[in-house]
Structures are given as C-alpha cells and as structure tokens.
C-alpha cells in the first residue's frame with residue numbers, strides 16, 4: 001500500500017485516544033503518522049525487509065499498550081501508537097502487491113520479509129498495487145473520520161496526505177517507465193559501472 005494510506009491508517013488507529021485520554025491525542029496521532037512513514041523510508045534499498053517487522057512489531061504492541069495504559073505519558077503513548085501503526089503497516093503490506101517495479105503485473109512472490117521465520121511472505125493482492133484506485137479508496141475511507149474529528153494542523157496534514165495520495169494514484173503507472181528512462185538515459189552514460197551497482201536492479205531493466 002502507498003505511504004499516504006499507511007500514514008492515514010496510523011492516525012486513524014490513534015483516534016480512540018481522543019475519547020480515553022484527550023490530552024494525549026496529538027502525540028498519539030503524530031506517532032500514528034510517523035509509523036505510516038518510517039517503515040517505508042528505505043524505499044530505495046532493502047524495502048519491506050529491513051524496516052518491516054510484521055511479527056516483532058506485533059509482539060511488542062501489547063506490552064507497550066499495557067505500559068501506556070498504566071503509566072500514560074508522552075513517551076509511553078508515543079511508543080505504543082508507533083508500534084501499533086508499524087505493526088499494522090507491516091502486516092497491511094502483505095495484502096498489497098509484490099515488491100517489483102510494476103506490481104500490477106503480479107510477477108513477484110515477495111510482499112514483506114518475515115524476520116522471525118526468515119522468509120518472504122507472498123502478496124495477497126487484495127489491493128492490487130500501491131497507488132491503485134482501491135488503495136486510494138482505502139485512503140479516503142480512513143481520512144473521513146479524521147477530517148470530521150480533527151482541526152488545526154492535524155486536519156491540514158490529513159488534507160495534504162489525501163492530495164499526495166490522489167496525485168500518486170494518477171501518476172503511479174507512469175513512474176516505472178520514468179525511473180527506468182532516467183537510469184538509462186541520464187545515469188548510465190554519465191556514471192561508471194561500479195556506481196551503477198548501487199542502483200537497484202529493478203531500475204536497470206532493459207526494454208522499457
């Protein structure tokens with residue numbers, strides 16, 4: 001799933017805090033926003049392996065939530081909602097497409113790496129690929145309660161995130177061609193081979 005969907009999902013998961021401990025709503029929502037983003041920071045290399053921990057994040061969620069319930073404070077609330085969102089993010093990626101340049105072609109059996117069992121989990125493709133219309137629909141659905149409940153900066157963040165999601169959905173299927181062209185036409189003629197080995201293989205495909 002695309003990054004905006006994860007960010008909105010993390011924020012939506014933090015919304016119940018507004019009813020239980022309203023003074024911590026802001027920090028819980030920021031944690032939710034960040035855990036939507038952080039696991040995808042390594043989009044360039046090792047994506048869905050080094051920062052996605054579907055088993056470990058999930059296992060840590062319950063103790064962190066218990067601690068936050070017993071000792072509510074900025075650090076405990078932040079940690080609990082960061083872990084909840086990161087766990088859901090890592091598991092949600094399993095229901096998307098595989099880890100390839102064109103996931104809509106359904107050519108990859110790799111969705112998320114399971115460090116516990118040391119193996120890749122296959123994509124379920126409920127959401128065919130990141131940035132698909134169904135992915136955008138999930139983003140919109142998650143944003144609705146947030147837009148109703150929030151105001152100020154957090155509401156503006158939701159609006160900007162939705163805008164990014166919409167633009168990404170429109171251009172998503174053009175991006176692989178753009179990236180491959182950039183590598184072929186701009187990087188390859190100008191950089192020696194040893195530097196190009198740092199460009200992930202999926203961007204060095206020929207014939208596109």
Ligand SMILES: [Zn+2]
Pocket residue numbers: 039040048052089090093
């Ligand atoms: Zn991810």
